[in-house]
Amino acid sequence: MTKVNTVLGPVPVAELGIVAIHEHIGYGMPGSELDTQWWKTPEQAYEETVPKLRKFHEYGGRTFVDVTGICNGRDPNYYQALSAKTGVNIVACTGFVGGDTALAHFARASVDYLAQVFIHEITVGIGNTGAKAGVIKVGVSRGGKMTELDQRIYRAAARAAVVTGVPILTHLAIDPKPAVAIFHEEGLDLDRVLFGHADDGLNAPITPHDYIYDQGGRIGFDTFGYDLELPDPPFWGRKRAERMAHFKALLDKGYLDKLMVGVDANCSPLGWPGVKGHTVNYLFEDMIPDMKAIGIDDDTIHHLLVDSPAEFLGMKN
Amino acid sequence: MTDTPTAGRPTVNTVLGPVPADDLGVVAVHEALLSVLPGAQYAPDISMDRAEIYEALEAKVIAFRQAGGRTIVDSTGMFHGRDLTLYEALSRATGVHIVATTGMGPEEKLGGYFLTPQTNPPTPWPAEKFADLFAREVTEGMVVPRIERRAAAGMVTTVADRAGMTPTEESLFRGSARAAAQTGVAVSIRYGADALAELDVVLDERLRPDRVLVGDLDRTDAAGDPGQVAAAVAAKGAFVGIDHVGLNEDPGYLTDAQRAALVLDLVAAGHADKIILSGNAIGVAKGLDAYDLPYEHVLATFIPFLQGEGLSDEDARRILVDNPARLLAVR
Ligand SMILES: [Zn+2]
Numbered sequence: 227m228t229k230v231n232t233v234l235g236p237v238p239v240a241e242l243g244i245v246a247i248h249e250h251i252g253y254g255m256p257g258s259e260l261d262t263q264w265w266k267t268p269e270q271a272y273e274e275t276v277p278k279l280r281k282f283h284e285y286g287g288r289t290f291v292d293v294t295g296i297c298n299g300r301d302p303n304y305y306q307a308l309s310a311k312t313g314v315n316i317v318a319c320t321g322f323v324g325g326d327t328a329l330a331h332f333a334r335a336s337v338d339y340l341a342q343v344f345i346h347e348i349t350v351g352i353g354n355t356g357a358k359a360g361v362i363k364v365g366v367s368r369g370g371k372m373t374e375l376d377q378r379i380y381r382a383a384a385r386a387a388v389v390t391g392v393p394i395l396t397h398l399a400i401d402p403k404p405a406v407a408i409f410h411e412e413g414l415d416l417d418r419v420l421f422g423h424a425d426d427g428l429n430a431p432i433t434p435h436d437y438i439y440d441q442g443g444r445i446g447f448d449t450f451g452y453d454l455e456l457p458d459p460p461f462w463g464r465k466r467a468e469r470m471a472h473f474k475a476l477l478d479k480g481y482l483d484k485l486m487v488g489v490d491a492n493c494s495p496l497g498w499p500g501v502k503g504h505t506v507n508y509l510f511e512d513m514i515p516d517m518k519a520i521g522i523d524d525d526t527i528h529h530l531l532v533d534s535p536a537e538f539l540g541m542k543n
Numbered sequence: 544m545t546d547t548p549t550a551g552r553p554t555v556n557t558v559l560g561p562v563p564a565d566d567l568g569v570v571a572v573h574e575a576l577l578s579v580l581p582g583a584q585y586a587p588d589i590s591m592d593r594a595e596i597y598e599a600l601e602a603k604v605i606a607f608r609q610a611g612g613r614t615i616v617d618s619t620g621m622f623h624g625r626d627l628t629l630y631e632a633l634s635r636a637t638g639v640h641i642v643a644t645t646g647m648g649p650e651e652k653l654g655g656y657f658l659t660p661q662t663n664p665p666t667p668w669p670a671e672k673f674a675d676l677f678a679r680e681v682t683e684g685m686v687v688p689r690i691e692r693r694a695a696a697g698m699v700t701t702v703a704d705r706a707g708m709t710p711t712e713e714s715l716f717r718g719s720a721r722a723a724a725q726t727g728v729a730v731s732i733r734y735g736a737d738a739l740a741e742l743d744v745v746l747d748e749r750l751r752p753d754r755v756l757v758g759d760l761d762r763t764d765a766a767g768d769p770g771q772v773a774a775a776v777a778a779k780g781a782f783v784g785i786d787h788v789g790l791n792e793d794p795g796y797l798t799d800a801q802r803a804a805l806v807l808d809l810v811a812a813g814h815a816d817k818i819i820l821s822g823n824a825i826g827v828a829k830g831l832d833a834y835d836l837p838y839e840h841v842l843a844t845f846i847p848f849l850q851g852e853g854l855s856d857e858d859a860r861r862i863l864v865d866n867p868a869r870l871l872a873v874r
Pocket of ligand 1: 248249250293490
């Protein structure tokens with residue numbers, strides 16, 4: 227049996243069901259907790275979050291992968307309570323959204339130390355919560371190129387992934403060559419890496435999708451719903467039809483086994499206003515209907531939302 | 544908190560509320576209580592056991608009190624382990640006034656929220672936003688992140704990179720100066736590469752020089768002879784922080800014998816009212832090397848040594864009591 231670490235303990239992959247692969251209960255840049263403009267009462271946070279997760283569950287969603295990095299407001303105790311009360315599996319991550327979200331203690335650290343931190347959080351737990359991380363998050367800092375720190379984090383993540391068997395999700399798939407080189411050097415099969423945000427409006431034009439596919443990496447179309455048609459779209463937004471057409475083109479090339487989809491929404495953002503109206507349920511309310519409308523069949527959708535995530539999330543050792 | 548009559552007397556912001564400046568007694572001005580390298584609180588190999596931290600701090604603060612100390616300033620700012628509820632309990636239990644500070648720095652220790660915000664392009668924070676963040680910690684109270692505000696900050700503190708002030712650090716210095724000018728608390732700067740030039744940055748914000756403490760003036764890498772730099776800082780009207788008293792084996796700093804000579808030179812030059820002595824002791828260090836210097840080192844060891852070298856009792860009192868009170872009084 228293959229299993230996955232959720233915040234409430236390991237579950238068999240057979241039980242994961244429909245998975246939202248790249249999500250956030252709440253995300254904030256490190257330091258945003260000092261700025262009262264973003265503060266919410268616990269009442270407000272639960273009020274914004276619980277109905278979304280309940281609805282996700284009603285739609286048939288069973289597993290929510292939270293990729294909020296170590297210094298970004300990741301809150302395993304809270305996730306445990308949310309999971310227990312809504313019946314949605316929540317998978318927490320270890321790692322960092324990018325080098326520019328790693329605070330000084332980690333930014334100064336060696337690859338060895340970072341790998342130990344990740345391995346500890348996957349095998350022993352996060353802080354004193356008992357929750358074990360089920361995936362590793364890494365990413366490219368703002369600026370478009372992998373920094374030396376980004377690369378140190380990727381290498382540590384690769385080592386931790388090899389040791390523990392959990393997969394890696396990346397924030398951004400731009401500048402993937404240094405990443406691919408690091409994963410090769412560390413002996414990590416690229417099938418264990420989901421190169422994320424390959425679809426966002428800012429980065430899709432500079433993301434080498436075919437290169438990632440040829441290397442054996444997985445490609446994340448995981449910002450579905452950040453549409454330029456929204457009243458107040460974020461700077462990484464993209465025309466809804468354009469994203470779907472891009473996705474369909476990759477499907478038509480035969481990339482299905484390497485594609486995964488998600489919406490990267492915040493249930494209740496921590497250090498930014500969030501994007502009004504965009505929730506994890508975009509998956510069911512908009513993305514799936516849009517896919518069906520352009521002729522993507524049920525089997526393909528099932529593969530994208532159930533089979534591929536199960537295969538990817540299952541711990542390989 | 545008891546209601547102390549403070550009408551007409553300048554006050555100092557402590558974690559338990561305003562205290563008349565002339566009640567501060569002997570002050571340790573540049574110290575750290577709990578000092579946490581940002582991020583270390585999340586590290587699996589670092590224990591953040593509150594009871595253990597409190598016990599260690601309490602023992603050190605009680606020793607300080609027994610030596611005659613009455614006030615400790617935690618000058619680590621708002622993002623380096625500041626723990627207000629712990630400090631309130633500590634102050635109540637020991638009877639020692641605790642002044643906590645707002646501010647941040649150097650850039651390397653800031654969170655990404657200030658450096659690469661979620662905007663395109665990710666422009667670092669300008670001085671005005673830092674000024675607002677820090678000033679609110681004085682006018683509305685210091686934050687316990689995402690929970691509440693507590694008492695007013697007693698000083699703004701900031702630090703520049705040793706390799707030279709970065710543009711974001713210039714914003715931090717200017718923002719700190721503006722927050723100090725707006726609220727009446729003092730600003731403490733620990734310079735990067737050039738104490739006088741960086742003092743000029745905060746003075747450029749029309750902050751009165753006697754509202755500025757320039758720390759680290761016992762470093763040997765000051766741009767120029769440390770004695771001359773310290774005298775020039777005093778001549779500009781700012782407080783001179785000789786604040787690594789007790790540190791004797793680090794080539795980057797003067798020895799206590801050299802510090803004593805520097806203090807006596809400043810006194811002889813008429814700058815006794817500008818001298819701040821402190822130890823930069825760390826009560827409890829997380830993610831950084833421990834530095835177990837007793838908080839009472841200046842008071843119990845260095846001042847008697849200076850008196851042996853000819854410092855008058857009057858100047859000793861000025862340095863330990865009067866200067867810190869003038870610096871910390873909200874004006
Ligand atoms: Zn994300």
